Amino acid sequence: xxxxxxxxxxPSQSQPLSSQRFDVQDGHLQSPDNRSNSQAVKLALQQxxxxxGSSQALFKIDIEIMKNQVTSFxxxxxxxKSTLLRCLNRLNDLIExxxxxxxxxxxxxxxxxxxxxxxDLRKRVGMVFQKSNPFPKSIYENVAYGPRLHxxxxxxxxxxxxxxxxxxxxxxxxxxxRLQASAFGLSGGQQQRLCIARALAVKPDVLLMxxxxxxxxxxxxxxxxxxxxxxxQELTVxxxxxxxxxxxxxxxxTAFMYLGEMVEFGLTKQIFxxxxxxxxxxxxxxxxx
Amino acid sequence: xxSPFKTFLAxxxxxxxxxxxxxxxxLLMVFGLLLLIVINGLGYFWTSxxxxxxxxxxxxxxxxxxxxxxxxxSVTPDRPEGKGRLRVKIGNRDINGLDFKWVNEDQIxxxxxxxxxxxxxxxxxxxxxxxxxxVYKGETLQVEGNDAGWIALAPLISATNDLHQQIARIEQIxxxxxxxxxxxxxxxxxxxxxxKERGSLNxxxxxxxxxxxxxxxxxxxxxxxxxxxxxxxxLMVDANGQEKQISVGQIIRAxxxxxxxxxxxxWIYLTNVWSVVSTEPREANTEGGIFPAIFGTVMMVIxxxxxxxxxxxxxxxxxxxxxxxxxxxxxxxIAVNNLAGVPSIVFGVFGLGFFIYAxxxxxxxxxxxxxxxxxxxxxxxxxxxxxxxxxxTVPVVIVATEEGLAAVPRxxxxxxLALGATKLETMLKVVIPSALPGILTGLILAMARAxxxxxxxxxTGVVKLAPSLPVDGSWPFFHFDRKFMHLGFHIYDVGFQSPxxxxxxxxVYITTLVLIAVVVLLNCTAIVLRNHxxxxxxxxxx
Numbered sequence: 001x002x003x004x005x006x007x008x009x010x011p012s013q014s015q016p017l018s019s020q021r022f023d024v025q026d027g028h029l030q031s032p033d034n035r036s037n038s039q040a041v042k043l044a045l046q047q048x049x050x051x052x053g054s055s056q057a058l059f060k061i062d063i064e065i066m067k068n069q070v071t072s073f074x075x076x077x078x079x080x081k082s083t084l085l086r087c088l089n090r091l092n093d094l095i096e097x098x099x100x101x102x103x104x105x106x107x108x109x110x111x112x113x114x115x116x117x118x119x120d121l122r123k124r125v126g127m128v129f130q131k132s133n134p135f136p137k138s139i140y141e142n143v144a145y146g147p148r149l150h151x152x153x154x155x156x157x158x159x160x161x162x163x164x165x166x167x168x169x170x171x172x173x174x175x176x177x178r179l180q181a182s183a184f185g186l187s188g189g190q191q192q193r194l195c196i197a198r199a200l201a202v203k204p205d206v207l208l209m210x211x212x213x214x215x216x217x218x219x220x221x222x223x224x225x226x227x228x229x230x231x232x233q234e235l236t237v238x239x240x241x242x243x244x245x246x247x248x249x250x251x252x253x254t255a256f257m258y259l260g261e262m263v264e265f266g267l268t269k270q271i272f273x274x275x276x277x278x279x280x281x282x283x284x285x286x287x288x289x
Numbered sequence: 290x291x292s293p294f295k296t297f298l299a300x301x302x303x304x305x306x307x308x309x310x311x312x313x314x315x316l317l318m319v320f321g322l323l324l325l326i327v328i329n330g331l332g333y334f335w336t337s338x339x340x341x342x343x344x345x346x347x348x349x350x351x352x353x354x355x356x357x358x359x360x361x362x363s364v365t366p367d368r369p370e371g372k373g374r375l376r377v378k379i380g381n382r383d384i385n386g387l388d389f390k391w392v393n394e395d396q397i398x399x400x401x402x403x404x405x406x407x408x409x410x411x412x413x414x415x416x417x418x419x420x421x422x423x424v425y426k427g428e429t430l431q432v433e434g435n436d437a438g439w440i441a442l443a444p445l446i447s448a449t450n451d452l453h454q455q456i457a458r459i460e461q462i463x464x465x466x467x468x469x470x471x472x473x474x475x476x477x478x479x480x481x482x483x484x485k486e487r488g489s490l491n492x493x494x495x496x497x498x499x500x501x502x503x504x505x506x507x508x509x510x511x512x513x514x515x516x517x518x519x520x521x522x523x524l525m526v527d528a529n530g531q532e533k534q535i536s537v538g539q540i541i542r543a544x545x546x547x548x549x550x551x552x553x554x555x556w557i558y559l560t561n562v563w564s565v566v567s568t569e570p571r572e573a574n575t576e577g578g579i580f581p582a583i584f585g586t587v588m589m590v591i592x593x594x595x596x597x598x599x600x601x602x603x604x605x606x607x608x609x610x611x612x613x614x615x616x617x618x619x620x621x622x623i624a625v626n627n628l629a630g631v632p633s634i635v636f637g638v639f640g641l642g643f644f645i646y647a648x649x650x651x652x653x654x655x656x657x658x659x660x661x662x663x664x665x666x667x668x669x670x671x672x673x674x675x676x677x678x679x680x681x682t683v684p685v686v687i688v689a690t691e692e693g694l695a696a697v698p699r700x701x702x703x704x705x706l707a708l709g710a711t712k713l714e715t716m717l718k719v720v721i722p723s724a725l726p727g728i729l730t731g732l733i734l735a736m737a738r739a740x741x742x743x744x745x746x747x748x749t750g751v752v753k754l755a756p757s758l759p760v761d762g763s764w765p766f767f768h769f770d771r772k773f774m775h776l777g778f779h780i781y782d783v784g785f786q787s788p789x790x791x792x793x794x795x796x797v798y799i800t801t802l803v804l805i806a807v808v809v810l811l812n813c814t815a816i817v818l819r820n821h822x823x824x825x826x827x828x829x830x831x
Contacts, residue, residue, distance in 0.1 A: 089707060091703060091706065091707060094703075094706070096613070096614075119709040119710070119711055120709070121709075122706065122707055122708065122709040123708070123709035126707065126708070127703075127707040129700060129703065129704065129707075131700055133698070133700035133701060133703070133704040134704075135701060135704065135705070135719055136701075136722070136723055136825075145705070145708060145710075145718070146708040146709065146710075149708060149709060149710050149714055149718075150709065195704070198704075198708065199707070199708070202708055202709060
């Protein structure tokens with residue numbers, strides 16, 4: 001049976017990295033027609049390595065994320081999906097000893113460049129977390145938090161941004177009469193949508209979602225999935241999920257990661273129906289992971 | 290198969306009983322202590338009836354009953370039935386020399402509560418018990434007789450009380466401000482001599498002369514008032530017929546306790562309570578009020594909080610949020626925790642050496658050379674005492690703040706950072722507000738500790754009797770260099786340093802009660818504030 005335990009634990013020994021990367025690239029090269037020419041690359045990662053101190057967490061990641069598409073990262077726990085996601089808005093900078101190598105081009109500019117303003121980057125690349133994390137403030141103040149940070153003081157302007165954000169997150173109708181109430185009074189799903197509204201309020205280009213539905217019930221999950229379809233009209237969405245059905249439902253592109261490596265990346269349809277890698281097939285069909 | 294005993298042990302019932310017993314014992318001790326203090330303290334304000342005991346020897350003992358105890362048989366083998374003895378507050382210290390007297394019960398022939406027994410509260414020499422014989426104006430007899438004298442006395446007392454207030458106002462405020470002016474002028478003259486002050490020496494001399502002439506005028510006014518104050522006198526006679534003439538000005542209040550109803554006594558009770566918390570001490574602190582001590586304690590705690598809160602919070606923020614977590618930070622943390630365990634007298638010595646002599650002495654030579662050799666800041670004062678206590682309590686605030694910060698979920702920080710906030714913005718807008726209840730908890734603990742601390746204060750500025758409060762009407766209103774009174778020190782002073790320990794005992798309980806009340810009140814304020822914040826930032830973990 002593949003994979004054997006020893007192989008799964010230490011793939012770098014049994015499979016040289018270079019060949020792995022070659023395969024991935026190969027996969028890309030084999031399916032150039034998957035991309036229509038009208039689609040632009042929003043975010044391109046080239047040869048990205050990531051280290052927590054001396055231990056490497058990501059190995060030579062290459063991926064191109066398409067503008068106005070939903071891309072999902074799937075893979076078993078600990079495969080580096082979240083780490084990769086958090087590299088994209090440099091949230092990993094907070095971790096002591098974290099180090100990144102390789103190029104990460106957002107609209108052609110390396111986000112790890114010296115002249116990149118990190119707050120500006122995070123303004124352009126919003127994030128929604130696994131556990132909903134509204135601030136201990138009112139609903140209004142939660143959404144207005146980002147715009148206020150970026151210097152918007154005008155009350156009417158803020159009101160408008162808050163309304164747009166809440167409408168964008170499909171929460172407006174539910175909370176419009178209690179904007180000054182504490183955000184903690186909302187249900188779990190509402191809180192998560194509030195976090196989406198909060199992220200939308202700073203008008204990002206890219207929205208990162210780190211397992212946004214893992215703590216939600218099916219109804220709330222369905223609402224957020226619906227939301228994704230409307231969100232991608234405006235921005236690029238990258239979603240990390242454990243739930244393969246969810247990945248299949250919501251995403252246009254899917255990347256399968258395993259032990260810090262990008263095993264396969266392609267159109268969702270193709271990944272789920274005709275994966276080119278055996279590992280991908282095993283994972284999708286539930287034989288491991 | 291387990292034995293029933295093992296099963297019983299494993300069920301945990303014994304453990305629960307143990308826990309419950311622990312809690313019960315702690316509660317019992319706390320409430321027992323509070324009850325003791327409350328009963329002894331609050332009982333003092335109650336005006337009990339004046340008893341007149343006739344003894345076998347024919348002597349009378351008049352006063353208020355203050356306790357009874359049974360003489361142990363071993364002490365009195367001749368009285369095997371174990372007779373009791375009564376403790377009577379006989380007052381009239383100027384006649385008897387003592388305030389309390391033990392009377393053996395078997396010596397008592399009869400016991401009466403005469404309606405005309407008068408209790409005079411005096412400014413000096415404690416209470417007087419007796420009857421009115423006559424009222425004099427100067428040397429001339431005004432009214433004679435018990436009833437007539439009593440009726441004539443009441444308006445005189447209220448008039449002299451008004452006069453007393455007037456005199457106090459002139460002494461403290463008017464003459465006080467003239468004195469402050471004179472002192473200012475004197476200092477200016479001195480600094481002129483030192484070559485620091487520019488201007489004319491003649492102006493200063495003229496200023497001093499003007500102030501002194503005003504002072505003379507005030508003295509004349511005061512003398513007139515004082516004569517008026519001592520104009521009337523009352524001739525009192527005690528239970529044994531001994532006479533004593535006292536000035537009406539010495540009397541604060543005259544009562545016939547045995548004639549008073551419950552309502553009247555309750556009213557007197559409330560006025561007693563009020564006068565203790567609002568007036569200044571008399572008679573070496575054993576009588577009168579404790580207002581300056583309350584004021585000093587509260588002010589010291591407030592200054593301490595204002596100093597310790599920012600320092601502790603900033604230190605904790607740095608340690609928890611900014612400093613690189615490593616050996617160094619661990620060492621600092623251990624040091625801080627150990628600081629909390631250092632005996633407080635050590636802090637007192639440090640405060641004396643560092644704050645008073647080093648910093649205060651330097652301030653004096655730099656800014657107040659004209660006052661030397663009299664020190665201004667180079668001696669104990671409320672500022673240095675507060676700073677010493679701030680140093681003493683800063684570990685508490687640091688530890689609590691660090692815990693508060695650690696309890697702020699990482700999601701809050703990441704959520705804020707992911708929106709493009711800088712670390713500082715995240716701190717100010719999300720982390721600190723969420724940690725605020727924890728910070729306030731630390732501050733509450735610090736305040737409680739500081740309010741009860743006495744030892745370091747004795748080295749850094751507390752006195753048994755402060756002539757003036759640290760805040761008053763003369764520029765610059767807050768006098769941080771002044772020495773102050775403190776409830777904790779007051780307890781020690783009244784209870785153990787007083788010449789009249791028996792008379793001072795109730796004062797010790799009252800002061801203790803007030804100290805506890807002050808601490809509870811300060812804490813309640815902080816707790817209300819914390820709960821308000823907690824509601825505002827609902828969902829924070831603390």
